[in-house]
Amino acid sequence: MMIPLQFEFVNPEFFWLFLLLPVAVAWFFWKYKKSTASVKLSSLKGFKTSSNWLPKFKPVLIIFRLIALSLLIIAMARPRYVDNTSKIKKTEGIDIVMAVDVSGSMLARDLKPNRLEALKSVATDFVMERPNDRIGIVIYAGESYTQVPLTTDKNVIVNAIENISYGGAIEDGTAIGMGLATAVNRLKDSPTESKVVILLTDGVNNSGVIDPKIATELALEFGIKVYSIGLGTTGMALSPVAINPNGSFRYANVPVEIDEELLKEISQLTGGIYFRAASTSKLEEIYDEINKLETTEIEEFQFTSYEEKFRPFLLVAGGLLLFEFLLRITLFRSFI
Template sequence: MTLAHPGWFFLLLLLPLMAVVAVIIALRGRGRWDRFAAPRLRGALIRRSGMLPRWLSLFFLLAGCAALIATLARPQGDVGTKVEKTKGRNILIALDLSRSMRVDDVSPDRLGQAKIVIYELLEKLPNDRIGLIGFAGTAHEYAPLTVDHKAVAETVGQIDETWAPVGGSDLTAALKLSIQILKKTGQKNNALVILSDGEENENEAQLNAMIQEAESSGVYIHTIGVGTPQGGYVPNPDSRMGQVEENGRPVVSKLQPDVMRKLAEETGGKFVVANGGTNIPAMVEAATRDLDSFEMKGRERRIVVEFFQWLLLPAILFLMISIISGTRWRGLRMALLLMGAFFIIQPEARANDATEAKKALEDRKYQKAKDGYHRLADDSKLEETKARYRIGEGVAAYRNGDYREARSAFSGAMMTDDPKVASSAHFGMGNTLFQLGWQGLADESYPAEPEDVPDLDRFETLVKERLAQMKDSDEESAGRSEDFIRMDSLMMNWADAVRHYDSASRLDATNKGAVQNRDTTMIYLRKLKELLDEGKKDADQSMPQQGQGQGQQQPGQGEGGEGQEGQGGKGEQDQPGGEGDEKEDRNGDGGDKEKEESKSKGAGDPNESAEEKARRLLSENSDLEKGPLSQGRVDQRPPKKDW
């Protein structure tokens, strides 16, 4: 038997000192009360307790401390050593170290993104031998194939583009070195993982030869593209502009996946793009699962048996006996009763409050239920429990018609990690936002009974009435009327409601109500857009046509163009009527004015009409049924890649 921490035994020297001090204190205090009472009154005034409980308490205290000190010393039994043996595969990682890997079109940059992928691979494949090579203009082995993933991770953390002695991106050299390293393992099947932003290969014959050699050597190549098709400028700290330049222009580097896709497809591997939503470690693990595994000899591990638990339990028991034997129970009894009552009554009171709030909700006493759930949520310490009480508060406020209070309650319930609770919160928020929009349109709540649900004809009538009121209000006030604000809030609330329904169904696939309510909301939104488009069409047809002479429209001018004020030849502006003047108007100030007007309205011009504002809002939220939009970038073809 050995001790892992024998130094703790020096504390045993304190135990005799503690015993001597305790005896001295007991003897000195024994006759202290005798000085305050006459001998004949001592029996009545002084209540003496027996010394046995005190000495037992001291004994068990010292024994418990001794056992606890022995526990801290950690006695161990040495069984021997064991050589770890695991079954794994050979996986070599080739990392691009060219300067283009510092482009920041992905976060933090391409090299940083590639390192994150490597760390995830090391964590996902703990039993495989993994090595690392870096390549730019040449290729070099930086970490041999090993099961010591910690050493490989340290190398990955330090490596950067300055480790490459020659610039460029020679993918053929990386393939050649990788195949040589994997051949030396003697295994039939091995995997090569290449992380790069790609390149335009100039020597296709040499690349095809390396692909054939990889196939004959049993090397399966998996390629991972790092970067975006839009690309970014290649940084250069030594340059005045901080970018790599060629012919006076900054160089743009883009992800070029063609060669990497070819390598993967022709060797039986897979090609993916990092940061593209694919679980790359899981993909590599599945792709390498069918490779031949072999038994590897790992580290020697010393096997010990811990005995500290055999001393820890007696130490705890001795300390408990010491406390019990030395306690005067008369004063402690009331304290224990109060503590027990506190721990029993508080949960019971909270349970009673929750029951009362639930009963009030069932009895349709919504205000009482809302207040009860609100107090429970404020008093709760657990976030999940608090979120459930917030949902109860939101349901009570919703049924009571207090939609703004319901919105606040459901918003607070979303701060939870439980997907079902969060789904319920999003569902309640979607219903609340829909009701707020409907109230703004019809001045009443949307009916809950199926037989009272309004049809599209009723909805069309309500919208047309509101649009007519908006038009009259705009003509009178020339500003944002109350009807305008109602229609604006309607569209924004319903658009947000659709998003919350989507979140509810995504968090909980069984939430069919969210899907149904989303479809209903989208039907109303589409119908609203149709009615607004019809109103715009009627307004355009009723507007006078611009032109010359008897109202004939000039070629090249649309309705309501900026070229003329009225229907006459020149209008009130001093403009010649020739063809050259029309071109000047289209390319000069008139065109600039149209651009400025269009730009200002796209950002929310306060002078735009109510119907224009409504159509713009619907257009901005029309992507609810579309996928994510890709960012645009000017397509520049980069020059020959030698960086």
């Protein structure tokens, strides 16, 4: 990570010397007047006048000297550029598998536009905020399968999330045990120390051949932490109850049933936390909370280099003083 160059003065206290410049100006002009003789004559008739312009430019020597002193003060303040460069060394990241319920009830409209679409939006933001981690996607309903194995390619993950839909591709139902077991299977051989499953469902375990408690024991055996999320409002929700002849869903208010006791037990046994998301904003807060809880440690090395800029001021000041000295001993031939 590159930080823009910063300009600074190492010894800015030398700028107080600028307060002495008015004194130096007064002293130089006082010396100049004393070194210039004057004769009062009533008339210049009989004298040959000269149009020599050199005396008129003699004060330029004082100006050169004052500019040189100003440049010396700036040089003593040590102007320089500071270049701060940070290099980040990524340590071992976290492997995360999101197990997403895609049963028909995920089309309920208590979250806008529905539970599944709200989840996809929030999950996409979560993925983009985990640049150092490998993430996989498991979807389940009455069965389960891996949609995306663990990968660091965020584009692949985001595209997979966008393509999650309820289309009857797998048997309907809610096989929480199979969804969790498939996620555990994807993580069990991971070499990372931190392995996490985000288990999301809006129902109760009512299908599948693997009991959720057996899947929990597998997660515990392989050191996998499970954050479970119960998705849906409390009470009634407008949910699909049938399919119309034209293929559209028929909706009706049905009770929201989430096996919260099971989800709490799964998370508690594996060291995770259970969350209830009754709204899209609450779902966003939950993913933010998980994002904060599961942080990836990184090492940051900062390198600082300095580019001193006082030398040009010294060179110009020295050049002006030398030029002023040469003019004084040649063209003007006087000491001021």
